[in-house]
Amino acid sequence: MDFTVETATDAVVDSFRQTKDRRLREVMESLTRHLHAFVRDIEPTMEEWEAAIGFLTAVGQTCDHTRQEFILLSDVLGVSMLVETMNGTMNGTETGTESTVLGPFHMTESPRRELGDSIDLLGTGRPCVVSGQVLAADGTPLPGAELDVWQCNEDGFYDVQQPDVQPPGNGRGLFRTDVEGRFWFRTVVPSHYPIPTDGPVGRLLDATGRHPYRPAHIHFIASADSHRPVTTHAFVDDSPYIDSDAVFAVKQGLITDFTESYDEQGAERFGVTVPFTHARFDIVLAPEPETT
Incomplete structure (x- = not known):
């Protein structure tokens, strides 16, 4: 032929x-x-x-080893979110917390931390407490669930982007929930930031007239036995670009209140001083599909 x-x-x-x-x-x-x-x-x-x-x-x-430009390309073309969304549903119905993109900065292993520890190793911003529960779809708490957390700092940079400024593991932590499925840790409120624009993906965005910014968020990967893991974000509710994320990852159900708190008892319980920022973010894991 x-x-x-x-x-x-x-x-x-x-x-x-x-x-x-x-x-x-x-x-x-x-x-x-x-x-x-x-x-x-x-x-x-x-x-x-x-x-x-x-x-x-x-x-x-x-x-x-610290930058994945192909994931970035997949992100800005909406492929990452399409794959995440398709895999985050079962029979067309979302049964757990909505999924979002992994992003290009989950490139190093998060250090193991205890509940209540701070993932902010610089201590330069207003303290923020993030707390919540990991739950099954029926509302049952999931003790011992694992949470992999990572975020940028208050200036919009991840640790791998500033090796001379941020110590390795800054903004990262690997936690396990307590007997009631609860978790809490200290950090700073992350900033909105541009995805890396010094490479071919950045040049593509420039050529097509698109901005490179992502709204402020904290990344989570949550997993537990007999449940489907989820990769998700807690988006800061009043962040710039919440309506125009460069990688299309914002979902309404993931926009989270980061509230200023003057609760002195709460501050003492979490090991911070007033005023502090408090965000509550619960994560629901869908059950593993039954095998036939």
């Missing part, structure tokens, strides 16, 4: 017919059909094809 515009897709799809892994064959056949349809739609010149290859090459070359 001659390789022509008309026969190209069938020829490539047919080349995968002996793939033993059924899922891999399904993925490659679908990818080929959609990619070829895209190429036929936009009819790229050879120069445009070379530019596209150069862009993807630059994305890969920008990745290192």
Whole structure:
């Protein structure tokens, strides 16, 4: 069969017919059909094809052990949120806390911390207490659930972005809930911030007239035995860009009140001084689907 515009897709799809892994064959056949349809739609010149290859090459070359430019590209194209949202539902119905993107900065292991510890190792901002419960879908508390937490500082930078300013592990913590499924830790209110713009993804945003900002948030990954883990955020309710997140991750149910508190008893209980900021963020985990 001659390789022509008309026969190209069938020829490539047919080349995968002996793939033993059924899922891999399904993925490659679908990818080929959609990619070829895209190429036929936009009819790229050879120069445009070379530019596209150069862009993807630059994305890969920008990745290192603390930065994942391909995740960033997936984020700004809405693919990360689409995959998260599809995988965060069961039979089309959300049964737990809504999921959001992992983001490009979950690149180092969070240090193990005790409940009530501070993840702010700099101590430069107003203290903030984050507390809540991890619950099953029926409201039952989940003792011993694990929470992986990470955030930027009050200036909008993660520890891996400022190795000369922030100690490793600043803004990060790995916690386990108590016997009533409760958790609490001290931190600072994070800032809104731009995603990295010094690489190919930043240049893409600039070329398309899009801003690079994310609203202020704290990342969580929550997991417990016999339940589906969830990757989510607590968004600061009055943050700039709450309505125009560069990576499309804001969901209304995740916008959280970060409230100024003068409660002296609460301050003493949490180990802070008044005034402090308090955010309550409960996380509900869906059950693992039954296997057949």
